Amino acid sequence: MDKKATVLSILNDLTGEDFTNNLDEDLFASGLIDSMDTVQLLLQLQSQLGMDVPVSEFDRNQWNTPAKIIKKAEDAD
Amino acid sequence: MKSLIEIIDEIALSHPDWPAVNTLGDLKTYGELKAASDGIAAALQAQRLPAKAPLMVYCDQSFTAVATFLGCVKAGHAYIPVGSHSPNDRLTMIEEIAHPALVLATIPLPLTLQTKTVEAAQLREMMTTAPVENAALAADDNFYIIFTSGTTGQPKGVQISHANLISFVSWMASFKLPRRPRMLAQAPFSFDLSVMSLYPTLTSGGCLQILPKEKTDNLKALFETLPHVPVDVWVSTPSFVDICLLSPLFDATAYPALKQFYFCGEELTHATAEKLRQRFPQAKLYNTYGPTEATVAVTAIQITDAVLADYPRLPIGYAKPDTTMTLVPGTVREEDDQQVGELEIIGPSISKGYLNRPEKTAAAFTEEHGMRGYRTGDLGTIAEDGLIFYRGRTDFQIKLNGYRIELEEVDHYLNQAPMIHQAVAVPKYNAEHKVQQMLAYVVPAAGEEGGLALTKKIRAHLQQVMMPYMIPQRFIYKDSLPLTQNGKVAVKALISEVNA
Numbered sequence: 001m002d003k004k005a006t007v008l009s010i011l012n013d014l015t016g017e018d019f020t021n022n023l024d025e026d027l028f029a030s031g032l033i034d035s036m037d038t039v040q041l042l043l044q045l046q047s048q049l050g051m052d053v054p055v056s057e058f059d060r061n062q063w064n065t066p067a068k069i070i071k072k073a074e075d076a077d
Numbered sequence: 078m079k080s081l082i083e084i085i086d087e088i089a090l091s092h093p094d095w096p097a098v099n100t101l102g103d104l105k106t107y108g109e110l111k112a113a114s115d116g117i118a119a120a121l122q123a124q125r126l127p128a129k130a131p132l133m134v135y136c137d138q139s140f141t142a143v144a145t146f147l148g149c150v151k152a153g154h155a156y157i158p159v160g161s162h163s164p165n166d167r168l169t170m171i172e173e174i175a176h177p178a179l180v181l182a183t184i185p186l187p188l189t190l191q192t193k194t195v196e197a198a199q200l201r202e203m204m205t206t207a208p209v210e211n212a213a214l215a216a217d218d219n220f221y222i223i224f225t226s227g228t229t230g231q232p233k234g235v236q237i238s239h240a241n242l243i244s245f246v247s248w249m250a251s252f253k254l255p256r257r258p259r260m261l262a263q264a265p266f267s268f269d270l271s272v273m274s275l276y277p278t279l280t281s282g283g284c285l286q287i288l289p290k291e292k293t294d295n296l297k298a299l300f301e302t303l304p305h306v307p308v309d310v311w312v313s314t315p316s317f318v319d320i321c322l323l324s325p326l327f328d329a330t331a332y333p334a335l336k337q338f339y340f341c342g343e344e345l346t347h348a349t350a351e352k353l354r355q356r357f358p359q360a361k362l363y364n365t366y367g368p369t370e371a372t373v374a375v376t377a378i379q380i381t382d383a384v385l386a387d388y389p390r391l392p393i394g395y396a397k398p399d400t401t402m403t404l405v406p407g408t409v410r411e412e413d414d415q416q417v418g419e420l421e422i423i424g425p426s427i428s429k430g431y432l433n434r435p436e437k438t439a440a441a442f443t444e445e446h447g448m449r450g451y452r453t454g455d456l457g458t459i460a461e462d463g464l465i466f467y468r469g470r471t472d473f474q475i476k477l478n479g480y481r482i483e484l485e486e487v488d489h490y491l492n493q494a495p496m497i498h499q500a501v502a503v504p505k506y507n508a509e510h511k512v513q514q515m516l517a518y519v520v521p522a523a524g525e526e527g528g529l530a531l532t533k534k535i536r537a538h539l540q541q542v543m544m545p546y547m548i549p550q551r552f553i554y555k556d557s558l559p560l561t562q563n564g565k566v567a568v569k570a571l572i573s574e575v576n577a
Binding site for chain 1: 283293294296297298300301316319320322323326413414478513514516528529531532536540545548550554
């Protein structure tokens with residue numbers, strides 16, 4: 001599975017939604033993800049993609065859409 | 078016996094310059110707290126409100142909120158703390174149930190209530206009123222009333238008296254808190270976990286360390302702020318410390334002042350406790366337990382390495398000395414050679430019941446030989462030496478991130494949503510028996526189609542009527558829901574399906 005698909009699958013697990021056609025959905029504004037979910041999101045990105053995101057740098061304004069999270073995952077290497 | 082108010086005022090008179098409340102570097106002293114709360118009390122007494130009528134305080138986490146609470150009590154009124162994130166419907170519902178004599182708002186109210194309202198600017202003016210003598214207080218008078226969720230969408234106001242609170246605060250003092258403790262105040266004041274830091278701090282000359290919600294919502298802001306909150310006693314839900322533990326920098330090296338941790342509000346898992354022992358080997362770690370109806374917490378145990386080694390699922394501790402815990406007769410059954418039953422708490426910190434809800438009160442509270450008891454709805458076992466273990470719920474109540482949620486209440490709101498035909502909320506547990514997510518199985522109303530657009534529409538609707546923490550995280554759309562033989566939605570079957 002490529003990174004985009006993995007991120008979408010993680011988000012699907014968290015929210016029950018398929019964001020394939022809604023990559024620019026604001027996850028926080030719509031309440032689809034709250035601060036407790038972000039913890040799960042970070043843990044999943046780490047375990048499934050090996051992304052080490054320092055929580056202290058997790059500014060949610062930089063991670064608020066599926067597209068931005070996919071970009072972060074693709075830029076991670 | 079001295080009242081809590083007298084103790085706090087004595088500290089203010091002997092040490093007016095000691096800091097009492099720290100909000101991100103903005104320090105307010107005991108002298109300022111006394112002046113502000115005396116002023117509010119005097120202004121309230123001048124209004125000749127009905128005696129002992131409760132007052133609703135719509136508040137953020139601030140010095141003004143703390144001063145307002147004390148001002149209400151000094152004027153002879155219990156306060157009802159209502160959080161700034163409450164939806165409008167909850168505010169009007171609490172107003173209808175409680176009949177407050179006045180609403181005091183530390184921040185702008187999102188709607189106009191029928192009750193006369195004191196706006197923030199006016200409230201600040203009240204703080205400068207010349208003091209008068211405090212109203213007379215009786216031990217059984219209410220000190221605060223905290224609203225929890227109810228099963229039909231009707232919240233229940235738990236009445237906590239001066240005597241209830243004294244029982245709790247005296248017990249906390251027996252834990253050998255540091256001298257003039259600096260306790261973390263992260264929970265909103267509408268959640269009774271906040272009481273665990275508020276009064277133990279103020280009655281021991283300590284300084285309350287407020288960490289407001291704006292800072293905890295965004296992880297980056299949280300980790301920028303946390304090192305500047307000089308806490309030596311940590312009080313939070315396990316869920317909140319789990320977030321902090323995500324940062325490898327959350328350890329004794331970075332936070333050398335942290336001496337004690339107290340957890341309440343939900344189950345403390347072995348994994349969380351173990352991690353904390355590693356990160357803060359010198360700090361003392363306590364697991365506590367208690368429903369709002371029993372005043373914050375009634376059992377505790379220090380989680381040592383020995384306790385971790387002995388118990389894969391941690392105990393909730395021993396009952397405090399003035400309190401008895403038993404299993405409700407008729408609920409007890411044998412499970413793995415142990416007696417499991419519903420926990421009943423009997424003691425001086427048990428609430429007199431739910432405000433203006435005699436039937437709900439009679440259903441959950443007992444009285445025998447002049448001592449009140451509360452049937453918790455929590456299942457537990459009690460070892461021979463009195464050590465108590467939590468084993469889940471007797472009903473459909475769950476804890477999610479420390480918040481108490483009645484699944485039936487969530488169902489009630491879901492089924493009232495016009496875009497929903499039928500729905501049911503289902504908890505998803507992790508490997509450590511903690512609810513990780515709340516799901517909603519939804520059959521859309523005619524003309525609606527399941528999907529992101531509908532989820533957003535349902536969420537937007539629910540945000541008008543429900544506390545944010547009660548809204549399910551996931552919506553799963555179905556053509557129909559499984560039913561029991563009685564024609565009810567088969568919730569237990571769905572719970573098994575989700576957790577298979």
